[in-house]
Amino acid sequence: MHYRVVKPFDPWKKGSLCTCPFKYTINPYTGCSHSCLYCYASAYIKDFFNPRKKDRLLEYISKDIKYIPEGSIINISSSSDPYIPLEKEINITRNILEKFVDRNYIIEIVTKSDLVIRDIDLLCRGRSIISITITTLNEELAKILEPGAPSPLKRIDAIKKLSENSLPVVLRFDPIMPFITDSEENIENVIEEAVDAGARHVVSSTYKVKWDNLERIVSRFPSLSKNFKELYFVQGEKIHGALYAPKGYREKILSKVREKVKIKGLTFSTCRENLSYLNDKEVSCDGTSICLKKLS
Numbered sequence: 001m002h003y004r005v006v007k008p009f010d011p012w013k014k015g016s017l018c019t020c021p022f023k024y025t026i027n028p029y030t031g032c033s034h035s036c037l038y039c040y041a042s043a044y045i046k047d048f049f050n051p052r053k054k055d056r057l058l059e060y061i062s063k064d065i066k067y068i069p070e071g072s073i074i075n076i077s078s079s080s081d082p083y084i085p086l087e088k089e090i091n092i093t094r095n096i097l098e099k100f101v102d103r104n105y106i107i108e109i110v111t112k113s114d115l116v117i118r119d120i121d122l123l124c125r126g127r128s129i130i131s132i133t134i135t136t137l138n139e140e141l142a143k144i145l146e147p148g149a150p151s152p153l154k155r156i157d158a159i160k161k162l163s164e165n166s167l168p169v170v171l172r173f174d175p176i177m178p179f180i181t182d183s184e185e186n187i188e189n190v191i192e193e194a195v196d197a198g199a200r201h202v203v204s205s206t207y208k209v210k211w212d213n214l215e216r217i218v219s220r221f222p223s224l225s226k227n228f229k230e231l232y233f234v235q236g237e238k239i240h241g242a243l244y245a246p247k248g249y250r251e252k253i254l255s256k257v258r259e260k261v262k263i264k265g266l267t268f269s270t271c272r273e274n275l276s277y278l279n280d281k282e283v284s285c286d287g288t289s290i291c292l293k294k295l296s
């Protein structure tokens with residue numbers, strides 16, 4: 001089957017790194033103005049931080065939707081944020097939701113933006129789960145790491161509002177940046193605030209080097225250049241075209257996150273780390289199975 005815009009989610013070509021359940025994904029925009037220093041998608045898409053709309057997107061969705069079985073998970077989105085500021089003006093994500101919510105699908109939103117609360121009415125109409133990404137609660141640091149994204153405080157408020165409306169929320173603590181956001185204090189604060197706001201599951205990963213993202217990071221944190229080079233280029237390992245920090249480091253940090261999550265009584269998963277033994281088995285790694293439990 002040739003899908004035009006709603007495609008099977010398989011970014012690593014059936015690689016064993018991804019433990020997600022089978023799902024479809026659609027990116028409302030090409031590119032993303034959150035301009036995160038660590039962004040991976042910018043390595044593949046030209047002029048990535050200058051987002052633009054896609055031609056005939058809604059028309060193509062209507063065609064693709066006929067071939068998507070009921071009960072499927074629809075991820076919005078994996079290579080951009082569906083709630084960039086442009087969305088306020090042109091409502092593409094809202095229009096997409098309108099096409100999906102009254103059918104029997106599970107909608108999985110992944111965003112850093114509190115603009116998602118605008119669409120609570122639609123999200124409540126179907127089965128939906130919202131992943132909110134937070135990497136730090138330090139406002140100044142977040143402005144450097146994710147300069148175009150809403151503040152962490154607004155994201156915490158979004159978790160509260162979504163949860164108050166009985167929408168399940170996943171915290172994506174992702175990626176954790178060595179030397180920058182991997183302190184015990186940061187890990188504890190992010191988990192504490194997000195869980196207290198209503199998050200029901202936590203997904204986490206560590207930063208991976210792509211050809212362009214390390215350049216951006218080092219330009220903002222020049223004193224860390226040597227540390228990153230040592231951790232990734234000397235001690236690290238290459239997996240699926242990305243440079244990972246050494247397994248010992250990743251295991252240590254993600255075990256710490258897991259420990260804090262467990263203290264708060266939630267389920268936990270890693271993402272693309274090859275450390276799936278740290279994942280809780282009663283929930284799918286992306287948390288989407290929470291939607292199934294909600295209805296059963």
Ligand code: SF4
Nearest residue numbers: 032034035036039080
């Ligand atoms: S929100 Fe995601 S897609 Fe957008 S710039 Fe940040 S990491 Fe990249």
